[in-house]
Amino acid sequence: xxxxxxxxxxxxxxxxxxxxxxxxxxxxxxxxxxxxxxxxxxxxxxxxxxxxxxxxxxxxxxxxxxxxxxxxxxxxxxxxxxxxxxxxxxxxxxxxxxxxxxxxxxxxxxxxxxxx
Amino acid sequence: xxxxxxxxxxxxxxxxxxxxxxxxxxxxxxxxxxxxxxxxxxxxxxxxxxxxxxxxxxxxxxxxxxxxxxxxxxxxxxxxxxxxxxxxxxxxxxxxxxxxxxxxxxxxxxxxxxx
Numbered sequence: 724x725x726x727x728x729x730x731x732x733x734x735x736x737x738x739x740x741x742x743x744x745x746x747x748x749x750x751x752x753x754x755x756x757x758x759x760x761x762x763x764x765x766x767x768x769x770x771x772x773x774x775x776x777x778x779x780x781x782x783x784x785x786x787x788x789x790x791x792x793x794x795x796x797x798x799x800x801x802x803x804x805x806x807x808x809x810x811x812x813x814x815x816x817x818x819x820x821x822x823x824x825x826x827x828x829x830x831x832x833x834x835x836x837x838x839x
Numbered sequence: 840x841x842x843x844x845x846x847x848x849x850x851x852x853x854x855x856x857x858x859x860x861x862x863x864x865x866x867x868x869x870x871x872x873x874x875x876x877x878x879x880x881x882x883x884x885x886x887x888x889x890x891x892x893x894x895x896x897x898x899x900x901x902x903x904x905x906x907x908x909x910x911x912x913x914x915x916x917x918x919x920x921x922x923x924x925x926x927x928x929x930x931x932x933x934x935x936x937x938x939x940x941x942x943x944x945x946x947x948x949x950x951x952x953x954x
Binding site for chain 2: 757759761764765766767768769772811813824825826827829831832834
């Protein structure tokens, strides 16, 4: 079965400093991976996705993630945090099943706090 | 021009009542989903419909009954509400199934509080 583990439940950074949100995955086949962001009292928005093309994936708002098969990781980074980045971030893997259908398996989430 | 919309945004009700949450998408997608987000922010899929047909039911109690009148709508009806049903419910949609890497587009959520 597919799964993702987000290694930090909370991350706190100062504005202007780098952001690193860690995610490890477990997959019995080549995975498709996403990062979603949820701002307070809002729905989920896709930040970026990896689907076996380039291993370094660029997303919206300056975020990027690197797929590392040898480390089974898909960490999310941003060079310089902005106050508006404060939100909950979810690492997600696709679980494929019979009939060609798929479902999203969510990690537990990482709450990012950004301080002035 | 909202892509995935849900009503109501907030729902407060008593234990034992029956309630419905509506979801509509105007993206022309074939597949729609319901997710439950608990108080610890954990998100889990409940149901998935493809072209009005149920394809995923993640061992959700049969008090929860999704209804898809057409592929643009997926409503969630909940009978005999319990305290543990309190959560945020998200609707989502994605393009034609079977394509690897299809992202899902989420609605704003419905916060259900059962008293």
